[in-house]
Amino acid sequence: MAKWGEGDPRWIVEERADATNVNNWHWTERDATNWSSEKLKELLMGLWVEGEEGKCEITEVSKVE
Template sequence: MAKWGEGDPRWIVEERADATNVNNWHWTERDATNWSSDKLKFLLLGLSVEAEEGKCEVTEVSKVEGEASINNRKGKLIFFYEWNLKAIWTGKNKTSTLGC
């Protein structure tokens, strides 16, 4: 640990009277749950995979539960997320129609 007054010059918060978190040097956290929930629904709904054997398409996203956050420490972004998703899909192969 540095002696008083011999610290890293990047720690400019100590020199500020208002103690502002300049350039997000210290830990900041933002909730991204609503944005990522909407984005997951948007990306999954209508998702289609097609191959020689057949085709599968997501028709409904029935459950999106969880949370997400974006953290910033010393200018580096750190993402935390945990999701539980449930989707309904239909599929067709060469001989029959499938669904779940």
């Protein structure tokens, strides 16, 4: 990593006030809603906690928002 102001002039990276992710350089935005819903259901189904006062178990995940 170059020090501030000592970068190679051939670099085309620029400071952007709008923080635009040009050509998906830093991250890619994708709709992960379906994957996330399925993963949450997979992780939560069958989860249970037991204590002195009783037991709680997740038996169904009907909606994920």
